[in-house]
Amino acid sequence: MTDRIFNFNPGPAVLPLPVLQEIQAELLNYKGSGMSIMEVSHRSKWFDDVLNDAVARTRRLLNLSDRFRVLFLQGGASMQFPMVAMNLALPGKPLDYVDTGTWSTKAIKEAQILGKDVRVVAGSKDREYTYIPETVPVNPDASYLHITSNNTIRGTQWKRFPETGGVPLVSDMSSDILSRVFDPEPFGLIYAGAQKNAGPAGVTLVILREDMLERVPADLPTMFRYTTYAEKNSLFNTPPCFAIYVVGLVLKWLEETVGGVAAMEDINRRKADLLYACIDETDFYRGTASPESRSAMNVTFRLPTPELEQKFIEEATRAGLGGLKGHRSVGGCRASIYNAMPLEGVEALVHFMKDFEKKNG
Amino acid sequence: MTDRIFNFNPGPAVLPLPVLQEIQAELLNYKGSGMSIMEVSHRSKWFDDVLNDAVARTRRLLNLSDRFRVLFLQGGASMQFPMVAMNLALPGKPLDYVDTGTWSTKAIKEAQILGKDVRVVAGSKDREYTYIPETVPVNPDASYLHITSNNTIRGTQWKRFPETGGVPLVSDMSSDILSRVFDPEPFGLIYAGAQKNAGPAGVTLVILREDMLERVPADLPTMFRYTTYAEKNSLFNTPPCFAIYVVGLVLKWLEETVGGVAAMEDINRRKADLLYACIDETDFYRGTASPESRSAMNVTFRLPTPELEQKFIEEATRAGLGGLKGHRSVGGCRASIYNAMPLEGVEALVHFMKDFEKKNG
Numbered sequence: 001m002t003d004r005i006f007n008f009n010p011g012p013a014v015l016p017l018p019v020l021q022e023i024q025a026e027l028l029n030y031k032g033s034g035m036s037i038m039e040v041s042h043r044s045k046w047f048d049d050v051l052n053d054a055v056a057r058t059r060r061l062l063n064l065s066d067r068f069r070v071l072f073l074q075g076g077a078s079m080q081f082p083m084v085a086m087n088l089a090l091p092g093k094p095l096d097y098v099d100t101g102t103w104s105t106k107a108i109k110e111a112q113i114l115g116k117d118v119r120v121v122a123g124s125k126d127r128e129y130t131y132i133p134e135t136v137p138v139n140p141d142a143s144y145l146h147i148t149s150n151n152t153i154r155g156t157q158w159k160r161f162p163e164t165g166g167v168p169l170v171s172d173m174s175s176d177i178l179s180r181v182f183d184p185e186p187f188g189l190i191y192a193g194a195q196k197n198a199g200p201a202g203v204t205l206v207i208l209r210e211d212m213l214e215r216v217p218a219d220l221p222t223m224f225r226y227t228t229y230a231e232k233n234s235l236f237n238t239p240p241c242f243a244i245y246v247v248g249l250v251l252k253w254l255e256e257t258v259g260g261v262a263a264m265e266d267i268n269r270r271k272a273d274l275l276y277a278c279i280d281e282t283d284f285y286r287g288t289a290s291p292e293s294r295s296a297m298n299v300t301f302r303l304p305t306p307e308l309e310q311k312f313i314e315e316a317t318r319a320g321l322g323g324l325k326g327h328r329s330v331g332g333c334r335a336s337i338y339n340a341m342p343l344e345g346v347e348a349l350v351h352f353m354k355d356f357e358k359k360n361g
Numbered sequence: 362m363t364d365r366i367f368n369f370n371p372g373p374a375v376l377p378l379p380v381l382q383e384i385q386a387e388l389l390n391y392k393g394s395g396m397s398i399m400e401v402s403h404r405s406k407w408f409d410d411v412l413n414d415a416v417a418r419t420r421r422l423l424n425l426s427d428r429f430r431v432l433f434l435q436g437g438a439s440m441q442f443p444m445v446a447m448n449l450a451l452p453g454k455p456l457d458y459v460d461t462g463t464w465s466t467k468a469i470k471e472a473q474i475l476g477k478d479v480r481v482v483a484g485s486k487d488r489e490y491t492y493i494p495e496t497v498p499v500n501p502d503a504s505y506l507h508i509t510s511n512n513t514i515r516g517t518q519w520k521r522f523p524e525t526g527g528v529p530l531v532s533d534m535s536s537d538i539l540s541r542v543f544d545p546e547p548f549g550l551i552y553a554g555a556q557k558n559a560g561p562a563g564v565t566l567v568i569l570r571e572d573m574l575e576r577v578p579a580d581l582p583t584m585f586r587y588t589t590y591a592e593k594n595s596l597f598n599t600p601p602c603f604a605i606y607v608v609g610l611v612l613k614w615l616e617e618t619v620g621g622v623a624a625m626e627d628i629n630r631r632k633a634d635l636l637y638a639c640i641d642e643t644d645f646y647r648g649t650a651s652p653e654s655r656s657a658m659n660v661t662f663r664l665p666t667p668e669l670e671q672k673f674i675e676e677a678t679r680a681g682l683g684g685l686k687g688h689r690s691v692g693g694c695r696a697s698i699y700n701a702m703p704l705e706g707v708e709a710l711v712h713f714m715k716d717f718e719k720k721n722g
Contacts, residue, residue: 003390004390004395005394005396007400009400009401011599012400012402012403012599013400015397020388020399021389024388024389027388028365028378028381028385029364034364034365034366034681034683035366035368035683038373038381038561038562038607039368039374039375039376041370041372041373041684042562074435074437075435075440076435076599077598078583078584078597079435081584082582082583082584082585109583113580113581113583114582200602200603201399201403201599201600201601201603202602219474220474221442221471221474221475222442222443222467222470222471222474223439223440223442223443223471237438238437238556238562239563240435240562240601240604241563242562242563242603243601243603243604320395322395322396323402
């Protein structure tokens with residue numbers, strides 16, 4: 001497949017090549033059904049198997065106990081911002097948020113639009129969101145504590161999740177779910193748009209601890225209630241079937257080919273170490289996130305001048321290294337090295353970076 | 362492609378074979394990008410072209426004036442039930458609905474959950490939703506009049522849309538959009554889950570007349586406001602890129618291969634006439650919808666006994682005619698003959714039906 005590039009896009013992002021090949025091979029006739037997976041009924045045995053397999057693999061990969069439900073929703077993380085607040089707020093108990101940048105900030109804004117009692121209990125706005133706060137106050141009176149586990153734009157990531165003294169953690173894990181091992185038990189709810197580590201755009205993974213369902217107000221519109229999805233195994237209405245099918249294939253690849261999340265975490269660590277070492281080696285490249293908060297998923301860095309950055313991105317693109325432009329809100333460069341980015345891609349990038357520095361440093 | 366069946370599923374439903382073949386051919390490398398269409402950025406020129414082409418084709422195919430916006434949302438028609446009421450209700454002006462069965466009934470329920478002043482101004486519950494009401498009262502004080510243009514479950518379809526005296530029509534057209542020519546001007550909003558006539562599950566087409574945007578309350582959560590999608594060309598957050606891409610290919614097929622909606626309507630009429638003629642020919646098959654309200658998309662019928670119906674569905678499946686079981690809420694048989702069902706499929710079904718009657722009648 002020499003015509004494919006190394007794709008460092010922040011999301012939608014690279015998918016495992018074997019997954020794409022499997023989709024391609026069975027696109028006109030899914031497992032002898034005589035139909036594409038896009039054409040089978042969401043209430044058929046074919047799709048039932050797809051859905052149940054994706055749920056079971058998520059449970060195994062994330063080591064979820066029976067207390068957790070795995071749901072597939074639509075609308076992306078942005079739709080979860082209001083849904084979390086609408087569903088999980090308890091009367092008289094404030095909603096606590098940590099503000100580590102863009103996505104946290106948006107989650108906070110949506111809870112405020114709903115008129116909820118929102119408390120921003122920690123954050124990193126003071127230094128342009130370049131770090132993750134070391135301590136977060138424990139507030140036993142909170143409905144939940146919301147964090148964004150990884151900030152794709154600033155390239156920061158929580159290394160240890162905050163202690164909450166029993167208050168449920170809620171996390172947007174869109175950009176690092178399935179990339180590392182963590183204990184799910186303190187989490188009341190985890191949500192993740194699939195288009196970074198888990199599949200294509202168009203489906204959102206929602207992992208819900210069963211006790212959260214008791215909080216869901218009965219007077220919300222049906223599609224806004226987590227109970228609707230939990231009671232019907234995500235099949236209240238037609239789900240985004242194809243996107244769930246692709247997520248299932250990505251999960252199968254992660255489980256059977258990579259060997260699980262711990263094995264993936266090792267590879268991800270090697271990729272990130274290699275890239276950060278290249279950045280730290282000289283003064284030509286400069287990482288933008290505080291070293292102790294650096295993301296293993298999104299590696300953000302600057303070059304000496306914006307002109308050099310543009311040249312870097314252009315020449316990298318020509319060399320088959322795509323998607324290295326930083327987010328439009330912050331500029332600079334960013335290499336997103338999600339699960340499906342192979343080590344060879346990062347090696348090629350490091351090789352290119354050293355070469356570019358030699359010629360332009 | 363002898364290994365593909367004729368797929369009469371009600372949705373997700375059959376897609377045009379050339380569309381599936383094009384997806385398959387470019388799945389690993391979209392137009393020289395070196396990436397799958399699932400892997401390109403939603404802010405790239407590749408996806409921009411996909412999105413703008415889908416919007417432009419929708420405008421041309423439906424003959425939409427400049428007053429209309431074409432948006433792509435997530436969550437299916439079920440998500441539009443509350444969104445329509447939240448966005449388009451005017452203070453002091455009731456929301457009028459016609460109740461022609463399941464989907465209308467659900468739309469009404471969601472508006473009621475929101476505490477809106479809902480008026481059911483006409484309906485067909487009295488005869489088990491087997492017909493479309495002939496007259497609908499004109500209520501100039503209404504915020505809008507909501508109808509479901511085609512009932513997939515009962516097999517009924519509006520032949521002429523009601524006169525409203527300037528009150529905007531709002532219609533769920535999930536199961537017949539793009540299947541026939543109609544005048545869009547009286548419509549304030551049209552919505553359609555793509556998975557019947559327009560593409561795969563996972564994206565909802567929303568066509569909005571510009572004056573409706575002025576009604577949108579500013580205090581709704583961002584993702585619940587139509588203005589959010591209108592202002593950002595459906596790119597406020599990551600859209601369901603792959604589903605939009607497939608919709609674009611289906612629209613291209615409809616425009617360039619079929620020759621547009623009028624040509625499609627002719628074919629659909631021939632398909633429906635052929636099938637209803639077969640049903641009416643003898644007493645063995647019995648259509649369930651009132652003849653004047655029969656749907657050209659979903660043809661519902663019964664056989665003399667439930668046992669014969671089960672045998673019919675089983676033998677048809679073995680003969681390569683799939684998805685003929687009626688909705689679980691009403692039983693019987695149903696052939697969904699959306700745009701992508703070729704005339705040959707209906708001919709094969711009719712041939713099978715005559716043969717089955719001979720052997721079992």
